[in-house]
Amino acid sequence: MKTKMKTAALVALGAAAAAALYLSPFGATAQNSMMMAASDNQVWDAFGGNQQAQKYSTATQITPENVKNLKRVWSIHTGDVSSGARSTTWGATPLFVNNTVYVGTPWYRIVAVEPDTGKQKWAYSAGGADGPPENQGLKNRGAAYWAATMPEGGKACQKIVYIGTMTGELHGVDADTGKRCAGFGKNGVVDVNAWATKNAKWKIGLIQPPAVYKDTLILGWAGNDWVYKTENPGTVYGIDARTGALKWTFNIIPPDMQNTTGTANVWASISVDPETGLAFLPTSSPSPNYYGGDRLKEMPYATATVAVKAETGEVVWSRQLVHHDIWDVDTNSAPTLLDIKKDGKIIPALIQATKMGFHFVLNRNTGEPVWPIEERPYPASDVKGEVAAKTQPYVPYPEPTIPDTTPPVSKFADIVSFGECSRWKARIRDEGRYTPPSVRGSISWPATLGGVEWGGGALDPVTNTYVVNSNVVPQIYTLVPRADADKLYGDKLRAQDGYAAQQGSAYGFKLENFLNMWGMPCWVPPYGTLSSYDMNSGKLLWKKPFGQVQKWGFYMPESWGSITIGAPAMTKSGLIFIGASMDSRVRAIDTRSGNVLWKHLVDAPAVSQPAIYTYKGKQYVAFAVGGNGILTPRLADQLVAFALPN
Amino acid sequence: MTQPHxxxxxxxxxxxxxxxxAICVYDYYTPESGLIGAGGVILVAGAAGLMLLAALAMARMPNRSSSLQTFLVVSIILDIIGSSVAGYFLESPxxxxxxxxxxxxxxxNVIGNAADRSVETDEVEDED
Incomplete structure (x- = not known):
């Protein structure tokens, strides 16, 4: 009897302890760690590293102590690079899955290589790269991967790799052989243009690989929202991963607005909560980007984060991040999913980074903010026909990556240009955040280049440390009345001086970089930063200038930082890997201190996010090195991997 | 008036x-240098070319005017200073x-020239 009582007491004690552990903050960590262990396969099977866009690897072989020994173990050139009118932009993240590294190229090919040597296994060309540049031209952000949960033995295409093209085709090929999957669409190709017929001005651009949830692909597309007033309305497609059949569509623009505007599409990556099956869509601004006089009616899904059911497209919640967007501050990265430990509770959350340098931290099941979001008043427009939103969402916490007012004019840049910078700033509108575009010119702060650029941040889900790179770049927005635009530019849709027609609206538009006659930035550095936050408390841990500007080969001081395009990735061992900088270097950074521990030259700026994977017990860090004309003219076709020596 | 230098x-x-x-040519054409196609490299190469001509003049024309000697010495040191600064910002050790x-x-060269002048002066003083 005594023994039975003892046993019962021990069981009760154990149960109580387990319950306490589960409910306590420590228990939350333990639970989270268990979740981590379950997915601890050290693959990199999605654009954001995983479906939650965390860009995180559990690999621990490369550490802050030994990273200085990191060496290039292989490097290949895909051959898919070109300049001039057919200039390539390659921001792909390599995937590592199925014992293979897959990468999409800007000539719309998938290259599959061995993970430890870079030796090519197969290559597939979707074709069309040698034709006239359509839509976004030769631009690619990689490939997507799907595997059947219950594969049918001996049958091909139980694992498929997908790549989109600039002409709106989505190709599906067998992951083992690179041969087209006959059962996917029409002989391996889905023509998405067939679904995007409303106001179709051009073939839609599939530069971003789709997100994958179970047997559904969630696909957005890229457009040209500077060119016409009325364009293809932004629509997201749910597609059967096996057959390519259309399962659902989600229209971002309300039907009654589709004849006065367009786009507001999802061109960035999409994240998915594998537990709830919610897909999180970062939507962009409607067309035309910089004059909204013809689209004054509210469009709550534009420049927003929208949560939809991944298998049906049904909207669960949405939160608009910019009202009546007339700055082209598209939501440009997939929200990063995390479980916040706050006040002894676990909050299923997401972090939506933005071009405004804000981080909207929301409950991912409801869209409610974890920390308060304010509605603050902002300046009115002085443009006839335009009505800027009276208020905009403002996120005071976590601290924005950029300040609220434009940086001061650089005295050095001003003096060497004989006062050009200060004169320019004096004659244009500058009222800080959300200064509306104007006919005399306005400083847009932040402008289309961000704040946080596409790719977003990376998260260590064990410690909830979040790192993000951000630009500090004002640009000049000028509206050109239609009569003047027609006189100056005729029928041109775009011009080299930054002009975009916004055809059909009352104003054309001109985008200028705030540079002096020598090409020097007119504002004080830093031009780019890297920040780290504790996302359990929302506290900024550190913020440092990141990268180096390189002009004519000369490296500017590190304290100036660099404009960056691309995103970081993190490891469990306490490292951040990131390319992104103008100076064609890839770096490893200590997560705790933000200090650069290792850097290595590559062929061009690595405007992507790295893939971190482990193969046969060895950890690799792979970068697609492609460059981007926005940063420097230096373009490349290099796929390179680093590892520790044997 | 020319005199031995x-x-x-x-x-x-x-x-x-x-x-x-040689380094500039390598850097200009090598992707891994980080300086491929960089204008700064052409600038340094051009400066090195001018320094080469000046140094050749110094080597092959021992009998030159004092003004040419001054020009060469000043040009070369300015070239060295400018190119060193450029090399620093090109991060090229x-x-x-x-x-x-x-x-x-x-x-x-400068010290040697000063020493030569000093010897010549001593010789003139000895002759006195």
Whole structure:
């Protein structure tokens, strides 16, 4: 009897302890760690590293102590690079899955290589790269991967790799052989243009690989929202991963607005909560980007984060991040999913980074903010026909990556240009955040280049440390009345001086970089930063200038930082890997201190996010090195991997 | 009026210039240098080319006017300073090392020339 009582007491004690552990903050960590262990396969099977866009690897072989020994173990050139009118932009993240590294190229090919040597296994060309540049031209952000949960033995295409093209085709090929999957669409190709017929001005651009949830692909597309007033309305497609059949569509623009505007599409990556099956869509601004006089009616899904059911497209919640967007501050990265430990509770959350340098931290099941979001008043427009939103969402916490007012004019840049910078700033509108575009010119702060650029941040889900790179770049927005635009530019849709027609609206538009006659930035550095936050408390841990500007080969001081395009990735061992900088270097950074521990030259700026994977017990860090004309003219076709020596 | 000037160090400057030109050509055409197609590299290569000509003049024209000697000495040191600064911002230690070599050559020449002048003066004083 005594023994039975003892046993019962021990069981009760154990149960109580387990319950306490589960409910306590420590228990939350333990639970989270268990979740981590379950997915601890050290693959990199999605654009954001995983479906939650965390860009995180559990690999621990490369550490802050030994990273200085990191060496290039292989490097290949895909051959898919070109300049001039057919200039390539390659921001792909390599995937590592199925014992293979897959990468999409800007000539719309998938290259599959061995993970430890870079030796090519197969290559597939979707074709069309040698034709006239359509839509976004030769631009690619990689490939997507799907595997059947219950594969049918001996049958091909139980694992498929997908790549989109600039002409709106989505190709599906067998992951083992690179041969087209006959059962996917029409002989391996889905023509998405067939679904995007409303106001179709051009073939839609599939530069971003789709997100994958179970047997559904969630696909957005890229457009040209500077060119016409009325364009293809932004629509997201749910597609059967096996057959390519259309399962659902989600229209971002309300039907009654589709004849006065367009786009507001999802061109960035999409994240998915594998537990709830919610897909999180970062939507962009409607067309035309910089004059909204013809689209004054509210469009709550534009420049927003929208949560939809991944298998049906049904909207669960949405939160608009910019009202009546007339700055082209598209939501440009997939929200990063995390479980916040706050006040002894676990909050299923997401972090939506933005071009405004804000981080909207929301409950991912409801869209409610974890920390308060304010509605603050902002300046009115002085443009006839335009009505800027009276208020905009403002996120005071976590601290924005950029300040609220434009940086001061650089005295050095001003003096060497004989006062050009200060004169320019004096004659244009500058009222800080959300200064509306104007006919005399306005400083847009932040402008289309961000704040946080596409790719977003990376998260260590064990410690909830979040790192993000951000630009500090004002640009000049000028509206050109239609009569003047027609006189100056005729029928041109775009011009080299930054002009975009916004055809059909009352104003054309001109985008200028705030540079002096020598090409020097007119504002004080830093031009780019890297920040780290504790996302359990929302506290900024550190913020440092990141990268180096390189002009004519000369490296500017590190304290100036660099404009960056691309995103970081993190490891469990306490490292951040990131390319992104103008100076064609890839770096490893200590997560705790933000200090650069290792850097290595590559062929061009690595405007992507790295893939971190482990193969046969060895950890690799792979970068697609492609460059981007926005940063420097230096373009490349290099796929390179680093590892520790044997 | 021409007079004998030291040629010491001139060949060292020639060597340094050739090293800088070679490095610049390599950097300009090599993706992994981080300087492929960079205008700054052309600038340094051009400066090294001018320094090469100046150093050759120094080496091959021992009998030159004092004004030419002054011009060569000043030009070369300005070239060395400018190229060293450029090398620093190009983050090219090889260019900076080559410029240090050129500086040694320059110092050898300047000191050698001063020493020669001193000997000549002593000789004149002895004759007195």
């Amino acid at each position: 030291s040629t010491r160090g001139a060949w060292l400057i020639v060597l340094a210039s050739l090293i800088v030109i 090889v260019i900076m090392a080559a410029e240090a070599l050129a500086l040694i050559g320059w110092l050898m």
